[in-house]
Amino acid sequence: MRTDKEKPVSPSEIIAKSPQIDKVGVEERVARFQTRSIKNESKMQGLKMALSMIDLTTLEGKDTPGKVMQMCYKAAHLHDQFPDLPTVAAVCVYPSMVKIAHEALIGSNIQIASVATAFPSGQSTLEIKLNDTKFAVDQGATEIDMVISRGKFLSGEYNFVFDEICAVKEACGKARLKVILETGELVTLENVRKASDLAIHAGADFIKTSTGKIQPAATMQITYVMLMAIKDHFNATGKMVGMKPAGGISTAKLALHNLVMVNEILGPKWLDNQWFRFGASSLANDILMQILKTDTGLYQSADYFTID
Amino acid sequence: MKSKKTESSTSWLYSPSPESTAHISLRESYDLYINGKWEKPISGKYFDSINPANEKHLAKIAHADQADIDKAVKAARKAYDTAWSKLSGSERAKYIYRIARIMQERARELAVIESLDGGKPIRESRDIDIPLACNHFFYYAGWADKLEYAFPTRKVEALGVAGQIIPWNFPLLMAAWKIAPALATGNTVVLKPAETTSLTALKLAEIIHDAGLPPGVVNIVTGFGDTGAAIVNHPDINKIAFTGSTNVGKIIQKAIAGTSKKATLELGGKSANIIFDDAPIDQAVExxxxxxxxxxxxxCCAGSRLYVQESVAEKVIQKLKDRIQTLYVGDPLDKNTDIGAINSKEQLQTIDKYIKIGIKEGAEIYQPACNLPKKGFYCPPTLFTNVAQSNLIVQEEIFGPVLTVQTFRTVDEVIQKANNTPFGLAAGVWTDKGSRIFNLTTKLRAGVVWANTYNKFDPSSPFGGYKESGFGREGGVHGLSAYVKLS
Incomplete structure (x- = not known):
């Protein structure tokens, strides 16, 4: 049974409905989130929430089973000296490392995310991308982080981009799909919004800013524009889509600013690692440092936090 | 395998984050600052200043009457004749720069007092009011020795003694708008702040004193309407500068008719904010x-009449309601407060009166659910839809957080409706088309037209009204001309 709102729309219709965006206005709005003062209990709550939303990530050419296993242990044991800390939400690795991560995380609640579709450039054939995706899922990935074809998007081939996302979504099966827009290559906020709308309509479970390989990555302005796309879609259809800023969020303060923004745009329903994630490698330790500081009143040096 | 839920999935409320008041110093009672000294009012009368956020007493303030004003004007005249008019522009500039710098040094204290006394959120007094007030002094200090360039080929002379009466909505900022250009052009000043918000003007008197201005150059006298009337009617004042209500503006104009007093009046407004269908909608909602x-x-320039093109009206109104729901209304000193306290009980009654009128007129009201503090004067943000030009709430200035929303179909229609008001202070235009912006800025009869933004102020930008919103401009080079005689 389909309601009128759900009737299929073409990619060009989707793009045509994407709103105009004024960069200066977006900057002003984002600055307001950054002036929110998060203190005491709400700060502790926010910090723990941020920890639980991290996709602990290693995406390097030099990744080895040893490195991935160590990171997986860290994911489940962030700082055992401090009681009642959550684990991170997921680890994020290349497809070749999924099996290692899967074995290392047996018995935990931590998800296994894998980048697929010829990450990070996406410059390959659909067939290879689909095989890449299926391989990662077969190996035990519960979440797939795909990249869109930015070249096709910038040359106006929206149908191509849309169809590719649909195909990868199908290949994911039960795994949740995060669609990486690589906003640093889309450049304008209008493009970010259009790509967000395309990805959401094509079936993305999450939309994600960046691969982490291109700067600028997850700026507050870009995340804001993507959150507004999620909000508009929710208001129109009632369907929730998740958000994952990735790349460049390395401090607890910036993470809290992002959570303030999610809280005030999308509301508390999204303050959950089912719907919001941080893609980050060094964020966790900065948050841990803040949590311990809030508890003891003292900043420990970096040597007191493990670096797996 | 489902990931662990955190306790946060229900709600995340921000803990109170009040700005400290430990660092401010307020006296128990304030006298009048006349001739460089703190003088008791001749009548011996004082009134109470309260914090509108909790109705607590802040300080006693002197109530100046005609005899006090006479003293102040005499001091200002003497200072003009013997000291201030004898100084070169660059010497005057040194004093004005000094005021600006001391204000910057005490910015935090000024911001807290502004919020305590007037009810505005600390975020605004800290980030907008106080920095802008400092900037006005810096800006006009720069003009003091360059007046011949501001008015090339003309001879520039000061007017003499300026009587200045300012409102309660931006107490320190309005004092800066008035005092800075007057001093830069070589005039001396008798300034009266509004009775509900005297404190930062009195702190400014302390700063002016510390800056070492010659006695009598700036006199700060406090009181009510009768005090203001004594200034307006004083025969030895050369210039009246007033910001406030249109009603009082009319009284002032009658009072000075037939005298040689010059005047600038910055009065009420009912400004139109116009949203076209091609506007960046989310930024327009902001x-x-x-x-x-x-x-x-x-x-005074609040965008209180909203005009939305019909094709996007439903969407804009929905987004606006959603957005209003996330505004924090409450303690002005909390750093997270978006909307603080209404300035006074009287003003709250006025706003409530208009809200009742709106409901009675059949307009549809929307107010978000918010827990207002039990003590103090608060009003939730309020929308009225289903209104027409003929509704009283669309015609009259409410001076509170109340917005009327109308729809329009064509450009010509919205220009007509925007101009269909006795006021003409400001307007906002939201569209992606540059040509449309220029078309509207030439046709809207308003002193300021903002394009794709609203409520932006800068010392170098002139501000003032058309029609019943007053005359004369403050800010920029234009602001100088209000305080000089050109020949």
Whole structure:
């Protein structure tokens, strides 16, 4: 049974409905989130929430089973000296490392995310991308982080981009799909919004800013524009889509600013690692440092936090 | 395998984050600052200043009457004749720069007192009011020795003694708008702040004193309407500068008719904020919120009449309602407060009166659910839809967080409707088309027209009204001309 709102729309219709965006206005709005003062209990709550939303990530050419296993242990044991800390939400690795991560995380609640579709450039054939995706899922990935074809998007081939996302979504099966827009290559906020709308309509479970390989990555302005796309879609259809800023969020303060923004745009329903994630490698330790500081009143040096 | 839920999935409320008041110093009672000294009022009368956020007593303030004003004007005249008019522009500039710098040094204290006394959120007094007030002094200090360049080929002379009466919505900022250009052009000043918000003007008197200005150059006298009337009617004042209500503006104009007093009046407004269907909608919604809810709507140029093109009206109104729901209304000193306290009980009664009128007129009201503090004067952000030009709430200035929303179909229609008001202070235009912006700026009869933004102020930008919104401009080079005689 389909309601009128759900009737299929073409990619060009989707793009045509994407709103105009004024960069200066977006900057002003984002600055307001950054002036929110998060203190005491709400700060502790926010910090723990941020920890639980991290996709602990290693995406390097030099990744080895040893490195991935160590990171997986860290994911489940962030700082055992401090009681009642959550684990991170997921680890994020290349497809070749999924099996290692899967074995290392047996018995935990931590998800296994894998980048697929010829990450990070996406410059390959659909067939290879689909095989890449299926391989990662077969190996035990519960979440797939795909990249869109930015070249096709910038040359106006929206149908191509849309169809590719649909195909990868199908290949994911039960795994949740995060669609990486690589906003640093889309450049304008209008493009970010259009790509967000395309990805959401094509079936993305999450939309994600960046691969982490291109700067600028997850700026507050870009995340804001993507959150507004999620909000508009929710208001129109009632369907929730998740958000994952990735790349460049390395401090607890910036993470809290992002959570303030999610809280005030999308509301508390999204303050959950089912719907919001941080893609980050060094964020966790900065948050841990803040949590311990809030508890003891003292900043420990970096040597007191493990670096797996 | 489902990931662990955190306790946070229900709600995340921000803990109170009040700005400290430990660092401010307020006296128990304030006298009149006349001739460089703190003078008791001749009548011996004082009135109470309270914090509108909790109705607690802050200080006693002297109530000046005609005899006190006479003293102040005499001091200002003497200072003009013997000291201030004898100084070169660059010497005057040194004093004005000094005021600006001391204000910057005490910015934090000024911001807290502004919020305590007037009810505005600390975020606004800290980030907008106080920095802008400092900038006005810096800006006009720069002009003091360059007046011949501001008015090339003309001879520039000061007017003499300026009587200045300012409102309660931006107490320190309005004092800066008035005092800075007057001093830069070589005039001396008798300034009266509004009775509900005297404190930062009195702190400014302390700063002016510390800056070492010659006695009598700036005199700060406090009191009510009768005090203001004594200034307006004093025969030895050369210039009246007033910011406030249109009613009082009319009284002032009658009072000075036939005298040689020059005047600038910055009065009320009912400004139009116009949203076209090609506008960046989400940013426009922010602009609507900033246009009407900035400073609880106590802004003469508030965008209180919203016009939305019909094809996007439903979407804009829905987004606006959603956005208003996320505004924090409450303690002005909390750093997270978006909307603070209404300035006074009287003003709250006025706003409530208009809200009742709106409901009675059949307009559809929307107010978000918010827990207002039990003590103090608060009003939730309020929308009225289903209104027409003929509704009283669309015609009259409410001076509170109340927005009327009308729809329009064509450009010509909205220009007509925007201009269909006795006021003409400001307007906002939201569209992606540059040509449309220029078309509207030439056709809207308003002193300021903002494009794709609202409520932006800068010392170098002139501000003032058309029609019943007053005459004369403050800010920029234009602001100098209000205080000089050219020949």
């Amino acid at each position: 602009g609507i919120v900033n246009g009407i809810f900035f400073n609880q709507g106590h802004v």
